[in-house]
Amino acid sequence: MTADAQLNVLKLKPKDFASSQDVRWCPGCGDYAILNQVRRICAKIGQTRENTVFISGIGCSSRFPYYMETYGMHSIHGRAPAFASGVKLANPDLDVWQVTGDGDGLSIGGNHLLHVLRRNFNIKILLFNNRIYGLTKGQYSPTSEEGKKTKSSPMGAIDMPLSPLSVALAAEASFVARAIDVDKNLGDVLERAAMHEGSAFVEIYQDCNVFNHHAFEYATNKDSKEDHILRLEHGKPMIFGKDKDKGIWLDGNRKPRVVELGKGIQADDLLFHDEHDESLSFLLSRMTYPEFPEPMGVFYQIEDECYENLLQKQVDDAIAAKGKPDLQALFSSGDIFEVK
Amino acid sequence: MAASSNTEVLESNKPTEELASAVIRFAGDSGDGMQLAGTQFTDTSAIFGNDVATLPDFPAEIRAPAGTVAGVSGFQINFAASDIHTPGDEVNALIAMNPAAFKAHIDDVQQGGIIVVNEDEYSKINLRKAGYPEDYNPLDDEKYETKYRITKVPITRLNQEALAESGMGAKEINRCKNMFALGLIYWLYQRPIDTTVKYLEDYFGKKKHLPAVAEANVKTLKAGYFFGETTEMFPVRFHVARAPVDPGRYRKIGGNEATAMGFATAAQLASKTLVYCSYPITPATDVLHSLAAMRNFGVKTFQAEDEIAAMCSAIGVSFAGQLGVTGTSGPGLALKSEALNLAMMMELPVVIINVQRGGPSTGLPTKTEQSDLLQALYGRNGDSPLVVIAAQSPGDCFDTAIEATRLAIKYMVPVVMLTDGYIGNGAEPWRIPEASELKPIEVKHPVHEEGKVFQPYSRDENLARPWAIPGTKGLQHRLGGLEKGHISGNVSYDFENHQFMTDLRRMKIEKVAQDVPDLHVHGEETGDLLLVGWGGTYGSILTATDRARAAGKKVACIHLRHLNPMPKNLGKILKNYKQVLVPELNTGQLRLILRGKFLVDARGLNKVAGKPFLVEEIEQAIEIMLAGKLGDREYLTPRLHKVDLDDQDIDLSKFGINAARI
Ligand SMILES: Cc1ncc(C[n+]2csc(CCOP(=O)(O)OP(=O)(O)O)c2C)c(N)n1
Numbered sequence A: 001m002t003a004d005a006q007l008n009v010l011k012l013k014p015k016d017f018a019s020s021q022d023v024r025w026c027p028g029c030g031d032y033a034i035l036n037q038v039r040r041i042c043a044k045i046g047q048t049r050e051n052t053v054f055i056s057g058i059g060c061s062s063r064f065p066y067y068m069e070t071y072g073m074h075s076i077h078g079r080a081p082a083f084a085s086g087v088k089l090a091n092p093d094l095d096v097w098q099v100t101g102d103g104d105g106l107s108i109g110g111n112h113l114l115h116v117l118r119r120n121f122n123i124k125i126l127l128f129n130n131r132i133y134g135l136t137k138g139q140y141s142p143t144s145e146e147g148k149k150t151k152s153s154p155m156g157a158i159d160m161p162l163s164p165l166s167v168a169l170a171a172e173a174s175f176v177a178r179a180i181d182v183d184k185n186l187g188d189v190l191e192r193a194a195m196h197e198g199s200a201f202v203e204i205y206q207d208c209n210v211f212n213h214h215a216f217e218y219a220t221n222k223d224s225k226e227d228h229i230l231r232l233e234h235g236k237p238m239i240f241g242k243d244k245d246k247g248i249w250l251d252g253n254r255k256p257r258v259v260e261l262g263k264g265i266q267a268d269d270l271l272f273h274d275e276h277d278e279s280l281s282f283l284l285s286r287m288t289y290p291e292f293p294e295p296m297g298v299f300y301q302i303e304d305e306c307y308e309n310l311l312q313k314q315v316d317d318a319i320a321a322k323g324k325p326d327l328q329a330l331f332s333s334g335d336i337f338e339v340k
Numbered sequence B: 001m002a003a004s005s006n007t008e009v010l011e012s013n014k015p016t017e018e019l020a021s022a023v024i025r026f027a028g029d030s031g032d033g034m035q036l037a038g039t040q041f042t043d044t045s046a047i048f049g050n051d052v053a054t055l056p057d058f059p060a061e062i063r064a065p066a067g068t069v070a071g072v073s074g075f076q077i078n079f080a081a082s083d084i085h086t087p088g089d090e091v092n093a094l095i096a097m098n099p100a101a102f103k104a105h106i107d108d109v110q111q112g113g114i115i116v117v118n119e120d121e122y123s124k125i126n127l128r129k130a131g132y133p134e135d136y137n138p139l140d141d142e143k144y145e146t147k148y149r150i151t152k153v154p155i156t157r158l159n160q161e162a163l164a165e166s167g168m169g170a171k172e173i174n175r176c177k178n179m180f181a182l183g184l185i186y187w188l189y190q191r192p193i194d195t196t197v198k199y200l201e202d203y204f205g206k207k208k209h210l211p212a213v214a215e216a217n218v219k220t221l222k223a224g225y226f227f228g229e230t231t232e233m234f235p236v237r238f239h240v241a242r243a244p245v246d247p248g249r250y251r252k253i254g255g256n257e258a259t260a261m262g263f264a265t266a267a268q269l270a271s272k273t274l275v276y277c278s279y280p281i282t283p284a285t286d287v288l289h290s291l292a293a294m295r296n297f298g299v300k301t302f303q304a305e306d307e308i309a310a311m312c313s314a315i316g317v318s319f320a321g322q323l324g325v326t327g328t329s330g331p332g333l334a335l336k337s338e339a340l341n342l343a344m345m346m347e348l349p350v351v352i353i354n355v356q357r358g359g360p361s362t363g364l365p366t367k368t369e370q371s372d373l374l375q376a377l378y379g380r381n382g383d384s385p386l387v388v389i390a391a392q393s394p395g396d397c398f399d400t401a402i403e404a405t406r407l408a409i410k411y412m413v414p415v416v417m418l419t420d421g422y423i424g425n426g427a428e429p430w431r432i433p434e435a436s437e438l439k440p441i442e443v444k445h446p447v448h449e450e451g452k453v454f455q456p457y458s459r460d461e462n463l464a465r466p467w468a469i470p471g472t473k474g475l476q477h478r479l480g481g482l483e484k485g486h487i488s489g490n491v492s493y494d495f496e497n498h499q500f501m502t503d504l505r506r507m508k509i510e511k512v513a514q515d516v517p518d519l520h521v522h523g524e525e526t527g528d529l530l531l532v533g534w535g536g537t538y539g540s541i542l543t544a545t546d547r548a549r550a551a552g553k554k555v556a557c558i559h560l561r562h563l564n565p566m567p568k569n570l571g572k573i574l575k576n577y578k579q580v581l582v583p584e585l586n587t588g589q590l591r592l593i594l595r596g597k598f599l600v601d602a603r604g605l606n607k608v609a610g611k612p613f614l615v616e617e618i619e620q621a622i623e624i625m626l627a628g629k630l631g632d633r634e635y636l637t638p639r640l641h642k643v644d645l646d647d648q649d650i651d652l653s654k655f656g657i658n659a660a661r662i
């Protein structure tokens, strides 16, 4: 067998990442599409089952680990980042993925999300944003729009929603991206996230077929979506629209504006995407429908040292400086006196 | 027996009075360096060869207004020529650096006791800050003059004079006055000064690169020492001989330090990396500090964003196959409980240290209490049994940490290790163990067997499930908090399975009892009264029992290290005595359990006054019980250090409460 053929035999297929458990999301739930893409990407980039760990909190989305034939933990509500951090502290070599929801990750677990991002653990964080609490049957979430009527907000939610990506950027995340469950860009974004060395935060628009169906209609409708989303490409002008006839232009006050191409404005005049530009990525994270097309793809990416490696290095440096661990020396530190 | 320390006591012309033991207390403003004076005195006495027990007492606020009673910091040391177990009831000598310290501590000094005051600080303004009435100075009060042997020393001025040539500013000079006081007390108790000289040179000179400060401190330390010799103020000195202890190498150890060392050791015995995940909280933070300084022992520390994250990350560590440990105090344990419950459900080995402090809520952060026993045992939703063990002295924290780890790994179960502020901050001499004699901790990680489906909830003879770790081929599995199917570990909503799994989790903890040694009764096998204690009250209960036995009373005591499961012979022992007394620094938590579990008519001695028991308080309770005077009263409470049957019911009207109106 040639080396290539051998690789082909050894290489796992997406279905090799499927566990024996029946998948139990509602029919039509966006989670299925995400599950398929994740399995596909794990196979594509050659991850092994035994070195991969999926950790989730609680929520519909957090059932995810049960469906992956990898190591996994369905932990407690909101705390997945802390469990995932612990796994990385113990074994920096594992591929650790975290799956969370808009309630799990931004409400009860908001604090942990900030800290896992700023520490830059090498963890892939997938936040399934369906703008609703699915598992508890449809209450408004931190990403539900103002005025959202649910069983717990019959007169409309009065909470101001937050932008998960703005939060992630403010928390010093080293990789920030957005994708849509049923969109072709999901696989690319997941692959980029998987290859990133550091905390990779990916917001995935996810349709809750039962409690918030059509929340992302504007971004998924075949006929109109290209007018409502902006596909980001590093180093390229920000052009969008079904006919690629619109773009984002920065006015004299550094405010983004939607402009039509042609009428005196060329592609070169538009804003160009730069994944390494922090303020640009923040500006993009503030652009929301219907005023703007919502950006999709990689907003931001920088190289930075990972926490688990820095900690390991401190241990190695300390051992190099002070010598190998010796219990007897540890016990005998301080003033000793001998009784005969 | 002789201690072969190379320390020399300087020559003196004054007569010496020999003492079997002495209790001294340094007290001053929190900025006066009393903790340093106290720890130095402790180190010196331990190295000299005394048995020592300490009780540091910190103010709750780090920056309480200077000169006020709230800002007083104290450090008590009991040092003896025999085996001792408590920091002592009554203070034989008090060093009061300011009026507030005098006010806060004077009542604890024995009649005829020695009081050394820094008379320079007894100014009008300081007396007012201490809350004394206008135109009153306790040093002029005849009541104190007749009751105590008060010596007024102008410490501030003498220290200034000693350091006049040092070239340091007035403020820096003033900061050295604790060393003058320490030098004086060293002279008074014939302690060698070289341990402290070395400390000052190492700490200020080498570590902080402040040789001038080191020199000044040494100078004033010596000035204090020689002042004792030359002044007429002290006609006699005291001497406390070395204690007869087992031969070996010793050092002084603090409880939190011993805990830290215990886990670092346990990790090596198990060939694991210790990852200590914690969020700072008094009085547990020193465990984090100690372990953070042990990177070269392969120890990783992780200061998490809160206690919840600390618990969760420790569990993540264990899931990934290393030793996850977290430490906290009461309020933090409350935050950890949901995750701790998950660890119980996932059956992962993880250890949670709770250095208990005064509760409830934020309570008395810097004071000691034993009031988290029920929280540790039951503070989780659902039926959630886990192992709970408690250390009984500073040095014992080391052994308890190793045992906690051993049990966690052997039985795949979370273990709560209880200590408290008293033993955590306290110190005692510790015989240095031989590392090579410590028993390794056996760890089993399964590997994939060809053709076999891995069953994460299968069990060994100890009912422990396999610790399969990520990175192991073929053993991929998913854990979580939803009920697990027996053997397969898959999510199961089956009712019969839930009943079975609940029973199984309980039986697993019961199984741990096979590793719990039988209780040793201190005293006769049967008798009139049995004292039952747990945790940090060990020393005072033991001492009170010994005193009662020496007086011919049929009293014995047992001490519980294992709170869940309990030793197998406990029920039998309880039935061998006419009465049972449970002294606890809470309102009766172990008592409640003993009554419920063994249907024994246990009575309590319960105190939550921020301090450990005085031996005397326990002695008084013993007397009341032996005299048959307790009646139906379920428990006694010491009030102002006295256990008085006539002073048990609280008269609310005395506290300005009209109970009828409530
Ligand atoms: C401590 C705790 N509080 C509340 C819950 C109930 N709960 C479960 S999931 C959830 C919200 C889930 O919303 P989200 O994270 O958006 O996940 P989704 O179901 O939408 O995927 C809540 C409130 C819980 N399981 N645990």
Ligand code: SF4
Binding pocket: A024, A025, A026, A028, A029, A030, A031, A060, A061, A130, A134, A135, A207, A208, A209, A210, A211
């Ligand atoms: S409730 Fe919504 S999010 Fe949950 S499984 Fe059903 S469709 Fe999916």
Ligand SMILES: [Mg+2]
Binding pocket: A059, A101, A102, A103, A128, A129, A130, A131, A132, A133, A134, A141
């Ligand atoms: Mg949701």
